[in-house]
Amino acid sequence: MDTKNSAAEGPELAEPYLREVLGTAGLAVEYVRAEGNTLYRRGEDGGEIPVADFAGGYGSVLLGHNHPDLVACARELLDAGTPVHAQFSRHPYANRLAAELNRIVHRELGSTEPYFAIFANTGAEAVEAAVKHAELDRVLRIAALREELERSADRARAAVAAGEAELPARVRTRFGIPTGAGTAAALAELTARLTAENTARLNRPPLFLALEGGFHGKLGLSVQLTHNAAYRTPFQALAAQARFVPRDRPEVLKEIHAQERGVVHALEVTDGHVDVMEREFPVFCAFLVEPIQGEGGIRVLGAEFAEAIQQFCAETDVPLIVDEIQSGMGRTGTLLASAQTGLVGDYYTLAKTLGGGLAKTSVMLVREARYRREFEIVHSSTFAKDSFSCTIALKVLELLEADGGAGYRRAVERGAALRAVLESVRADFPEVVKEVRGKGLMLGLEFHDQSGSASESVRSLAVSGLFGYFLAGHLLHVHGVRTFPTASAVETLRFEPSVQVSDEEIAQLEAGLRDVCRLLRDGDGTRLAGAVAG
Known part of the structure; x- marks a missing residue:
């Protein structure tokens, strides 16, 4: 040719x-x-x-x-007939790559918590994998909350049936339950109202947080997390929406949380009374941050703002996705540019230099505390985790280290x-x-x-x-x-x-x-x- x-x-x-x-x-x-x-x-x-x-x-x-070292590695792999397409089988080379990434990440973060790896082909695909995983985690947390609300209602009904609890007038008045109704009937009406209200609230679509000027890809979901309206607006009906946070204005985070937080009502039995308590549920799917905004004008995330983001995510239990697609892989002197600011992500996305300019590969890393193993079944990628790209990526890390x-x-x-x-x-x-x-x-x-x-x-x-x-x-x-x-x-x-x-x-x-x-x-x-x- x-x-x-x-x-x-x-x-x-x-x-x-x-x-x-x-x-x-x-x-x-x-x-x-x-x-x-x-x-x-x-x-x-x-x-x-x-x-x-x-x-x-x-x-x-x-x-x-x-x-030359990467080209030699590629030639050796191709000459040996390495299996590029051996999907749905054991991939020891992918496991070695994940282990080496973990070793370096642990060194840079000063942590020992494992990060599980989901491989992909492009940066945008890695971002989509992180967002999908975060949404699966949110959905499963909401499912657990639904079950907990049902158990609380069952306990309240049982306490009332046993004559161990009453429905106070203040609760009836608060929710418009007739004061003349019997306790069991009043509780049944209250439970029905709360169940319908909670169901509607828990079915609310997820909301994402991202920074103004950020760029996270142009695929169907990732484009909605990219701030540039020219890329995003034509496709805004296709995916969940984001609230964009102005750079270096941490006070806006509390404002957004106050405006968007989700609350459901749970029945609780205390001292012989059935009460209604508020429970916050996860509305925010994830907060996406680039340590250095590439497409947004090469803007570095300041240490103070990074600390404010970290604190906000910890206090509100919002997963933090650190997008290192462009800034990572050693370009700023560390594998993770974010490590220099002290920012610690629940998720990391890496790509570009991971493939050494030869292989088309990317990876999403998710820390053990957030990991959902079910994701491995509901998400896959035809060209990910193959011998060629993983071995090239291992060689890249070897050259950097x-x-x-x-x-x-x-x-x-x-x-x-x-x-x-x-x-x-x-x-x-x-x-x-x-x-x-x-x-x-x-x-x-x-x-x-x-x-x-x-x-x-x-x-x-x-x-x-x-x-x-x-x-x-x-x-x-x-x-x-x-x-x-x-x-x-x-x-x-x-x-x-x-x-x-x-x-x-x-x-x-x-x-x-x-x-x-x-x-x-x-x-x-x-x-x-x-x-x-x-």
């Missing part, structure tokens, strides 16, 4: 509109080879043009494209070098660059809103909805640098290169960013768009 010249003839049938949008911004180029931190595209003369990759597969290639965690340290060191350059650009162009954000090798550079620019050409780019994409197109064609804006904040360019990114590539990026800043400062939007068109 010729992978060097794969231009297809005929009409564009593979997402033609997206191809058109990419073409508008100059990003519809084909890459024909990849190694290390470099992608290669084909020039008009047929030769290869190297491109420094700062997009990094949206965080999927922390170790670099086609890492080698030499006392040299891979993590490399991410921190390279991230610091890259951040120093971004901060230098910001300092020299304060009228153009607003802020540098992020950790390790997950960094963002936000530009000031240019919609009020004195330059018509710059204003045109700013209001196009593709501002960051035009900047990325200029960087690609003029400076040989590949990056993208964050999807829900197009004024922010993302930088998620591999640990193999060199000083020369960082300098190459710096030159490109300084050129972009000069053009924006000077109001030369025509040259920005012109480079893309060229």
